[in-house]
Amino acid sequence: MANRPQPAWEKADARILGQILAAQNIVFALPDATRIAEFYAQTLISIPGIAGCLICLGGKSIRAGELDCGICVACEKRCMQLGEHPIAITASSNLRCALAERPDMHCIAIESTRHHFGSFIIRLDDTTLFQVYQPFISNLSSYTAITLENRLQQRLLEQARADLERKVDERTRDL
Numbered sequence: 001m002a003n004r005p006q007p008a009w010e011k012a013d014a015r016i017l018g019q020i021l022a023a024q025n026i027v028f029a030l031p032d033a034t035r036i037a038e039f040y041a042q043t044l045i046s047i048p049g050i051a052g053c054l055i056c057l058g059g060k061s062i063r064a065g066e067l068d069c070g071i072c073v074a075c076e077k078r079c080m081q082l083g084e085h086p087i088a089i090t091a092s093s094n095l096r097c098a099l100a101e102r103p104d105m106h107c108i109a110i111e112s113t114r115h116h117f118g119s120f121i122i123r124l125d126d127t128t129l130f131q132v133y134q135p136f137i138s139n140l141s142s143y144t145a146i147t148l149e150n151r152l153q154q155r156l157l158e159q160a161r162a163d164l165e166r167k168v169d170e171r172t173r174d175l
Contacts, residue, residue, distance in 0.1 A: 012132050016047055020136045027147045033058025033117070036144065040120065041065075044137070049129030050122050057110065057118035057144075067123050106130065108141045112149040 023043040030036045037055040041064035044053045052067030108120040120141055124130050 012136070013048070016133065017136060019043065019046065020133070020140055024140055024143045027144060033148065034060050034062070036148075037062040037118070040140075040144070044120060044122060047130075047133050047137070049124055049126040049131075049133065051125035052123040054121040055118065056121065065123070066125075106134070108138055110141045110145045110148070112145045115145075115149060115152065117145055117148045 020043070023040065026039065027036055030039055034057075037057040037060055040057075041053055041055045041062045044050055044055075045065035050065065052063070052065030054067055055062045055064075104124055106122045106124060108122070110117045110119060120137065122130070122137075
């Protein structure tokens, strides 16, 4: 029987995979995009192969680890100019951080089919190790996007309900 190559996921440390899974589940308890970004920044730099990261989320840029970046200030200003609630930008906006173009960097978008919420921008110190965990990190970004999309839709629904209640109160008073 010939030796078959070991799949990349089998090379992953179970403790790291457990940590990524736990990070995925804790998002529900975090109150806003800033806290989510801070949490993920600390989670991602603990993964082998990652030396530093920049989490751009909700108009904020959070750095962790070894990452020298002057660009995030410009990214943050651009996000803040997008409006009162910069947490969600239309998915077709083509917004990207210039850091993602560097060869030692990897960018994973946090986006749903409708909105772009931000990015995990990761500085690699070992591409081989990172490739083992990259699918799990991509899954983490998708999960984060779904969570943020649900929060956005809930906020929009609450606003619509409040508007409807206000209109009913106004009309009731008029009668």
